Amino acid sequence: MGCGSCSTGSGGCAPAGCKSNGSCATGGCGKMEVYDWLSNLDMPSNYIPFQVIEVKFKGARKEFFLNADNIYLEIGELIAVEGPTGGYDIGHVSLTGELVRMQMKRRKTHMDQVTRKVYRKASETDVEKWKIAKDLEWETMHKARKLALDLRLSMKISDVDYQGDRTKATFFYTAEGRVDFRELIKKMAETFRIRIEMRQIGMRQEAGRLGGIGSCGRELCCSTWLTNFKTVSTAAARYQNLSLNTLKLAGQCGKLKCCLNYELDTYLDALKDIPDRIESLHTEIGTARHQKTDIFKKIMWFSYPNAEDWIPLKVSRVKEIMAMNKSGQKPVNLKEEAVEMTPAAFVEKSPDYENVVGQDSLTRLDDKSRNKGGRNSKSAASGSRNEGRSNSRPDRPSRPEGQNRPQGGRPQQPKQGGQPPVQQPGQPKVQQGAPQGAAQQGTGQPTGQPSVSKNKNRNNRRKKPKEKPKDD
Secondary structure: OOOOOOOOOOOOOOOOOOOOOOOOOOOOOOOOOHHHHHHHHHOOOOOOOOOEEEEEOHHHOEEEEEOOOOOOOOOOOEEEEEOEOEOEEEEEEEEOOHHHHHHHHHOOOOHHHOOOEEEEEOOHHHHHHHHHHHHOHHHHHHHHHHHHHHOOOOOEEEEEEEOOOOOEEEEEEEOOOOOOOHHHHHHHHHHHOOEEEEEEOOHHHHHHHHOOEOOOOOEOHHHOOOOOOOOOOHHHHHHOOOOOOHHHHEOOOOOEOHHHHOOHHHHHHHHHHOOOOOOEEEOOOOEEEEEEEEOOOOEEEEEOOOOOOOEEEEHHHHHHHHHHHHOOOOOOOHHHHOOOOOOOOOOOOOOOOOOOOOOOOOOHHHHHHHHHHHHHHHHHHHHHHHHHHHHHOOOOOOOOOOOOOOOOOOOOOOOOOOOOOOOOOOOOOOOOOOOOOOEOOOOOOEOOOOOOOOOOOHHHHHHOOOOOOOOO
16 A cells, blocks of 8 residues: 555555655655645546646736646646747646636637647746746837837727747737738837737726726726626616716726626616606696605605605505506595605614723814813913022022112012112112101102012912002
8 A cells, every 4th residue: 555664654655556666754755646646535536637727817818728747736836838829928827627627618618629738837947037028018018109109000009918938929909990000010020029919909908907996996897807898888877877977987998887787687676666757646736746766665756846845655656646647537645645754763883992092082182172272371370480490490590699680670679788779770769778667759669668588488479479568
């Protein structure tokens, strides 16, 4: 059964069919064919692997190739395959095994149509050459556009795809009609020195090759998974009650969006029970005109002339009134048969987290701006209170004795037992030795109280306001 030298126990390391020559070292057969080993484990003994694989190239292009040599390939690997006109090309493996058989049935491709083969897994040399070819595509496209403009051709070259061996380039272009580009091919062959292939594509294919983000916020469907493009008409928008606005209904390709067809069948099924081409209903008090229809709720709204309110009716009742009008009968008033429209109940959802700092409040910034003025006033008041403490700082020099304050400030009072202050110009004279209780000339302040010394603590003055002197 086994190799005979496996280190993980007796009995061997592989099932029947092991082709090792006795070189097992760590519990696995080093020279066993892995492809056959996996097929023996997962598939029946008579199973033959499907020899066709799917390979993806640039621009969401996918093709089938024949894996005649049964090379073990995994999804995402770079492989070298046969080119359409000779040479080889490099692509990524997108599907293998039985999924390829299902994909071929979906695309209606038979085994006889798959003729090109898989050469090998891409080597380092193949990958380097392929990357160099891909780096040339941008420059080649702009040079080709300049050549087309010089020849005044009404065409737009949207993309260039180099083959993996850099021997051929395919130019994809869009045009409204037929274009004679024979002269263009001659000039491009002289400029690029490669084989040229011109391929005309539509606007949708161009958007799929270039890619982008749609109005829904996701990547374009045509560049990800959409392979076949169905015709989209304005009737799809009418059935879904959409406004015929080309700016909203058109995609990046300039055509109608492909997603208009996604829900079209659902709308068509809902419209089967709703009467078509109804404009008005005749009643005894007047004619009510049709305003709008809720397709899925099956409710139709009507309104009387010069009336602001709309009357909702069920589709079944509308059909009965239409039958009555055909027979010459009229209902009294549609308002008596209106459907009660209950507003949707708003359920407040409690958050699944604990709001600690109030980050979910929409007015938290307004509260800060409202309290900003109060904080500024408090800071201004605290600054005025701390103004008196500035002289007690050791880094600020104190004012020498006898130096007066600037004009406009509070006049300096003399210290007890010290020199009188220097007389400032424009101030009234103060008589020295005036009797106690006499007022200074030119001022209304009495001098009976003793002057306050500067050496006293100013904090006491801040805490306890100065009492006014009493008149003698």
